[in-house]
Each structure stands twice: as structure tokens, then as C-alpha cells.
Amino acid sequence: MKQIPLGTTGMNVxxxxxxxxxxxxxxxxxxxxxxxxxxxxxxxxxxxTAEMYPSNPVAAKTIGNTETIIGNWFAxxxxxxxxxxxxxxxxxxxxxxxxxxVVSGAMLREAVEGSxxxxxxxxxxxxxxxxxxxxxxxxxxxxxxxPPATPAAEVFGDMIDVLQMAAQLIAEGKxxxxxxxxxxxxxxxxxxxxxxxxGLPRMATVQNEYSLLCRQFDTDWAEFAAMENMPLLAFSPLxxxxxxxxxxxxxxxxxxxxxxxxxxxxxVTPHVFEAIAAYLxxxxxxxxxxxxxxxxxxxxxxxPVIPIIGATSxxxxxxxxxxxxxxxxxxxxxxxxxxxxxxPAPF
Numbered sequence: 001m002k003q004i005p006l007g008t009t010g011m012n013v014x015x016x017x018x019x020x021x022x023x024x025x026x027x028x029x030x031x032x033x034x035x036x037x038x039x040x041x042x043x044x045x046x047x048x049t050a051e052m053y054p055s056n057p058v059a060a061k062t063i064g065n066t067e068t069i070i071g072n073w074f075a076x077x078x079x080x081x082x083x084x085x086x087x088x089x090x091x092x093x094x095x096x097x098x099x100x101x102v103v104s105g106a107m108l109r110e111a112v113e114g115s116x117x118x119x120x121x122x123x124x125x126x127x128x129x130x131x132x133x134x135x136x137x138x139x140x141x142x143x144x145x146x147p148p149a150t151p152a153a154e155v156f157g158d159m160i161d162v163l164q165m166a167a168q169l170i171a172e173g174k175x176x177x178x179x180x181x182x183x184x185x186x187x188x189x190x191x192x193x194x195x196x197x198x199g200l201p202r203m204a205t206v207q208n209e210y211s212l213l214c215r216q217f218d219t220d221w222a223e224f225a226a227m228e229n230m231p232l233l234a235f236s237p238l239x240x241x242x243x244x245x246x247x248x249x250x251x252x253x254x255x256x257x258x259x260x261x262x263x264x265x266x267x268v269t270p271h272v273f274e275a276i277a278a279y280l281x282x283x284x285x286x287x288x289x290x291x292x293x294x295x296x297x298x299x300x301x302x303x304p305v306i307p308i309i310g311a312t313s314x315x316x317x318x319x320x321x322x323x324x325x326x327x328x329x330x331x332x333x334x335x336x337x338x339x340x341x342x343x344p345a346p347f
Contacts, residue, residue, distance in 0.1 A: 001043035001324050006084070007231045007304065009177050009204045011125065013046035013084045015299065015324050017233055019310030020047060024065035025054035026255065026312045032069045035317055040082070042321045048207070048233065048308050050088035050130060051115050052097055056260050060096040064118050071120035084125045086233070087115050088181060088207075091131035102133045104158065105165030112174055127166070127175040128207055131182040133158055138182040138209060140266035140347065142216065159191060163200040170201055179205035179233075185220045192228060203230070210234035210305070212243060212279050212294050212336065213272065213346055222303045231304035238320075239347075240264040242272065243294040245280050255312065267347045275343035282335045291316075292323035297336060300328055 003012040018039045023032035039047075052058055053066035067087065074080050089111040090097040101107055108127075115124060131138070134155055137145040148155075169175045180188055180203050191203045206225070210217050210232060217225075217232060225232055238244060240257055242264065252258045262268070283290040298307045311317035328336075 001321070003043075003045075004306075006046075006306075007204050007229050008202065009126075011084055011176070013306065014044045015306065016044055016295075016321065017046040017048050017086070017306050017308045018044050019235070019308040020049040020066050020070065021053045021055045022257075022310060022312050023054055023069045024062055025056055026257070026260070029069045029072065031312075032066075033073055034314060035311065036070075036073050038314055038317055039321070040079070044321060045082060046084045046086070046306070048086045048235075050090070050128075051111055051118075052088075052090045052094060052130070056257050058094070058096065063096050064114070067115055067118035071118050075120045080121050085119070085121070086126035086128060086179070086205075087119070087124055088128040088130040091129065091182075092133050102158070103129055103162060105161040108162055108165045109169065112169055116174060123173055124175045126177055126179050126205060127169070128179040128181045128205070129162070129183075132180075132184075132187055134187075136182050136184060136187075137216075156190065156194060159194050160198065160200070163191075163195055163198070166201045177201065177204045179203055179207065181207035181233075183208065185224050188224060188228075188230065205231050205233055207233040207235055207308070209236050210298060210301075211237045211239045212297055212340070213239040213267070213275060213343075215340065215344075217303075218301075222301070225303040225305075229304060231306055233306050233308055234298050235308045237298045237307040237309070238291055238294055240267055242267060242276055243279060244291050245276065248273065248276065248280075257312075269347045271343065272346040275339070275346035278339040278343060279336070282332060282339065285335075286329070286332050288326075288332070289319060289323075291319055292326050293328065293332070295320060295323040296326040296328050297333075299324075300333065 001014045006013045049066050054062055092102040093100050134148040166178045178201055195202045280290050283293045295307050309320040
């Protein structure tokens with residue numbers, strides 16, 4: 001798979017990132033290791049995880065298991081230097097991790113040390129903030145979103161505390177760079193402003209949701225990502241499997257994500273299946289696999305973006321990886337544009 005520069009980091013990564021959040025819940029360690037082997041065989045050297053994974057559901061008894069599975073691979077197979085590894089600190093409010101404490105400099109160090117131990121590595125390439133302390137409009141919260149009442153000066157103080165600790169961890173060689181997740185343009189702009197003003201590390205990437213069905217990134221964020229060279233690491237590019245069509249007609253196959261989370265985190269709505277049918281129709285008319293069309297669409301966007309591909313089977317992973325070289329025709333893109341106008345926000 002082709003390697004591309006990752007923003008301003010100086011690192012080169014595969015055009016797709018391997019998602020891992022099913023490892024330890026829907027996938028066993030053996031299955032996860034088979035996915036790793038297949039990904040490496042196809043040149044996918046960029047992996048994303050989080051200290052609170054596996055998800056679907058997140059549970060106290062499984063916190064950290066995905067990182068442990070990855071660490072066991074490195075311990076048995078080696079090759080840590082051939083992988084660009086990203087993980088995340090859990091944000092405020094998840095009582096299963098550090099009692100739901102806010103992300104602070106001290107918590108950043110504690111979380112990094114825990115991840116390093118589980119991952120059985122000396123360093124993390126990209127250390128991300130899973131969501132901001134002040135909350136956000138992501139995860140379907142945009143419908144009732146109210147901006148935070150916290151004074152900006154207080155928010156900036158928290159940001160500086162985190163950036164100062166990140167600088168220490170980078171100097172110690174424990175992380176190489178830092179990134180954002182589930183963040184807003186206002187937040188990202190101020191992270192960068194404070195970093196420049198104080199000579200502290202620059203946030204390098206942002207991991208937000210993006211797919212044919214979830215296109216909040218297309219306006220202000222698209223401009224920001226392009227102008228600041230901050231790549232989007234697009235999670236759920238298949239909308240939690242909805243865009244595959246496997247849930248059409250209300251079917252819920254055994255072992256799928258929807259079997260564990262029936263509403264797929266708020267993505268199953270009265271409008272979503274009509275939108276999915278439109279995209280499945282486009283794929284069928286043009287002889288395209290719907291998953292591959294969805295991934296190729298994400299990759300075609302006019303801002304720096306890397307889709308995060310997750311799978312629960314090797315066949316799914318192969319199909320997703322094979323989309324990396326697919327270029328959608330102007331006709332397909334035009335039909336997608338029409339479908340988006342008809343179904344702009346189905347969940």
C-alpha cells in the first residue's frame with residue numbers, strides 16, 4: 001500500500017489506518033493477530049487504538065485489553081519499528097478509567113505510562129485526546145448541543161497544562177507527537193495558537209467521525225484541516241457497518257456490532273435506511289462493492305484524510321484494504337453528491 005506523509009509529523013504512514021476497537025470483545029486475541037498479519041502483509045503500517053478499548057460495549061472488565069493484545073503481538077513477533085502506533089487517553093466522564101477524571105497533565109502522564117506497559121513498547125507515535133474536557137457535539141450530540149459555559153481562560157489553562165506535559169513526554173521519548181479526537185474547529189485552533197505562543201508541541205492530527213452518512217467535517221473543519229495540514233483520521237467510514245447493507249430490512253446478523261448495540265450509537269434512525277438504499281443503489285449501478293465505494297469516497301475528499309478501517313473478519317478486512325487503489329468516477333461522485341443533498345444528515 002502506498003505510504004503518504006502524515007501532516008507535519010515527518011512520519012509516513014499507509015493510506016489506511018487499521019482500527020482495533022473490536023479486539024477483545026467481538027474478536028479474540030488470535031483473530032486480532034490474524035488481522036495484524038494480514039494488514040502488515042498488505043502494507044498497512046498505521047494502527048489506531050485507545051486505552052479504553054475494546055468498545056461495543058466499553059466495560060470495566062475489558063478496559064485496556066485491546067492495547068494488551070497489541071502488546072502481546074509485539075512481544076511475540078517484534079516489528080515495533082515498522083508500525084506507526086496511535087492510542088488515546090480517555091476523556092472526562094468515563095467512570096471506568098481513573099474515576100472519570102478530566103484530562104490534565106498529570107493524568108496524561110499516568111495514561112501514557114499505562115499504555116506503554118500494556119503495549120509492551122517504549123514509545124507511542126501519536127498520543128490522542130479521546131474527547132475534550134469541555135465536551136463536544138460529536139456522537140449525535142449536535143441535535144441538542146449547547147456550547148460550554150466554562151470561561152475560555154479556564155479552558156486555555158487546562159490546554160497549557162496538557163501541552164506542557166506532552167512536551168516533557170516527547171523530550172523523554174515516550175511519545176513522538178500528539179493529536180486530537182472528537183474536537184471542534186474552535187478547540188483545534190486554540191490548541192495550535194497556544195502551542196505557537198508558548199513554544200509547545202503542535203497537535204498533529206484529528207480523529208473525528210466521517211462517512212457518506214456523517215459529513216459534519218465538510219465545511220469549517222475541511223478548511224482548517226487543509227490550511228493547517230492537520231489530517232483527519234476518519235473513524236467509522238462505513239458508519240458502523242450500515243453502509244455495507246448488511247442491516248437492510250432490519251436484519252441483525254449474529255456477532256455483528258448491532259447485535260451488541262442495537263441503535264449503533266444513535267446511527268439507526270427512521271431516516272437512515274432510505275439514505276443507505278440510495279448509496280447501495282449507486283454502488284450497484286456502477287458495479288462497485290458498497291464498502292469499497294464508501295471508503296474510496298472518504299479518501300477522495302479535498303482535505304487530508306486517512307480512513308480508519310475496522311473489521312471483525314479477515315474477509316471484511318481484505319475487502320476494505322482492496323479499496324485503497326479505487327478511484328471513483330466523476331459520474332459516481334456526482335450521484336453521491338445528489339444523494340447527500342437528499343439525505344444530508346440521516347443520523
